[in-house]
Amino acid sequence: MLKQYELKLPGAVYSGESALDYIREICKGRYKKSLIFTDRGVSGAGLIDRPLKLLDEAGVEYHILEDLPSEPSCDEAQSVIDKGRGFGPDIIIAIGGGSVMDIAKLASLLIYSEHTVRELLESPEIAKKTVASIMIPTTAGTGSEATPNSIVAVPEKDLKVGIVNDEMIADYVILDGEMIKKLPRRIAASTGLDALCHAIECYTSKKANPFSDTFALEALELIINNIERACDDPDASDAKNSMMIAAFYAGIAITASGTTAVHALSYPLGGKYHIAHGVANAMLLMPVMRFNESSCRERLGLIYDRICKCGTAASEKEKSAWVLDRIEGIVEHLDIPKDLKEFGVGREDLDDLAAAGMDVKRLLVNNMRELSISDAKKIYLEIM
Ligand SMILES: NC(=O)c1ccc[n+]([C@@H]2O[C@H](COP(=O)([O-])OP(=O)(O)OC[C@H]3O[C@@H](n4cnc5c(N)ncnc54)[C@H](O)[C@@H]3O)[C@@H](O)[C@H]2O)c1
Ligand SMILES: [Zn+2]
Known part of the structure; x- marks a missing residue:
């Protein structure tokens, strides 16, 4: 047992029936441009349709990064982040399992920063949050929506490495059981x-x-x-x-x-x-x-x-x-x-x-x- 302990939590957590609706409440009047992180399995299951409708209702623009890899390597995560940079989001929305959320959490630090994912492998705490994030898990799951961790594979070491930085803790989390209804x-x-x-x-x-x-x-x-x-x-x-x-x-x-x-x-x-x-x-x-x-x-x-x-x-x-x-x-x-x-x-x-x-x-x-x-x-x- 530790003698001293601490607890760091996401800024706000929404759950219960139709919890996805909170996307509208969170974004309306507060954010203008969202960048959505997801993968083909999730979008193919129709799981981004409702979030997009809610963003429309909130008057928030969106750009979708839909080709995220499963269990990403550090370089794959970096190339996704580089692709998203040009869009200039003021909010990042991850809709997916741990693979998607982990990349989005790294992006919340790195999208407007000079630092890289590889630098964080050596010095995880050098980067600060540069953009707000919403985590919407579609597996239950990694718990990445709660943690300050992002796990990436490092090919030359044949290992996965956990990057831990409190700044990656999400600002908003939405837990909606509907998202795992059709999970195989x-x-x-x-x-x-x-x-x-x-x-x-x-x-x-x-x-x-x-x-x-x-x-x-x-x-x-x-x-x-x-x-x-x-x-x-x-x-x-x-x-x-x-x-x-x-x-x-x-x-x-x-x-x-x-x-x-x-x-x-x-x-x-x-x-x-x-x-x-x-x-x-x-x-x-x-x-x-x-x-x-x-x-x-x-x-x-x-x-x-x-x-x-x-x-x-x-x-x-x-x-x-x-x-x-x-x-x-x-x-x-x-x-x-x-x-x-x-x-x-x-x-x-x-x-x-x-x-x-x-x-x-x-x-x-x-x-x-x-x-x-x-x-x-x-x-x-x-x-x-
Ligand atoms: N950051 C953390 O604290 C933390 C903790 C544990 C694991 N992880 C990492 O998370 C990753 C694994 O995440 P995962 O287990 O959630 O799986 P995943 O995100 O890799 O998804 C697995 C597959 O399920 C599909 N999928 C996801 N949700 C779906 C849905 N609702 N319907 C249909 N298909 C769906 C995806 O498209 C993908 O093909 C690993 O890289 C692991 O190291 C991170
Ligand atoms: Zn785990």
Whole structure:
């Protein structure tokens, strides 16, 4: 537990039924030119139509950047930002998953600045916010709408790197469950489990504190009770809304605390083998939690006390086992891939993977149980 802790939050957060309507209230009379960041999956699902109508109603001009890449590299993010510069926006609007939001957050610092994304890799705090931002997540999700983080791949290092700068925290966030109504089950499952990883890692992190605990526990309860229905039933709007809010809370938990070994070991799987962030985390979640269990037993027991209203487990060990069984059941139910071979990763890659994972010291220092390179190899071997 940290002895001192802080909480930095977006300027305003809007949620509930037809929350998208707030675009009009936020923009009308305040902004003139918006730059919309999105990708083809999101625009193809019809998810920018209503925001554009609302901007028309608010009398705000817009220019759309629609070709954003998934899981961007630092150079891809830079080229999107360079494309948007000429338009001269006074508000940036991200409509998409973590990939889109992360680029838009970097743009909010860099679009009117001399600094570059590559400079931020070395000195993340040199840049200041130059334009306001609205984050509208369409996955539930990364929680990027809440965090000061932007994750980019660095090709020459075969790694993903988190750029952290408080100035990237969004000015406005809109959480509308309608945005994930038609999210394909496979993406809903892996992105939802990413949110679960954020919550459980932050709750069992060395950086956990009363602020992060509040949001992490609430997120865990919402996710564990809703993720399966939200993924399985296209009409379960209550479950989808709960997932939207839970992913945001889990993002706040990241801001106040920090993720641990699941995210650390997943970065090389994303950076070198281009496995989607949510999928890599979902695959590593159980092996890492089983490794961590003895060091986090008390905290896992507290999760049980919060979410299992009529259980009979008495000891901390039984409670912690119940929580891990429940999460394992969710991972099974959601058909998460089990073997890295599906992604062309084999045992011959083990040494490089473990070395790269051990390099993510920023997150490994948060892990309650110290992890050696041979522990990292054993964890990867469980999914090979
Ligand atoms: N900044 C942070 O705090 C943070 C935290 C975790 C992860 N990340 C980063 O976020 C990225 C992953 O983001 P993600 O998991 O949200 O996925 P994503 O943004 O990469 O989207 C995945 C796919 O889903 C599609 N999609 C998104 N919403 C859709 C919808 N509603 N309907 C149909 N298709 C839709 C997209 O077009 C894309 O093809 C990674 O780069 C990861 O490193 C950032
Ligand atoms: Zn994540």
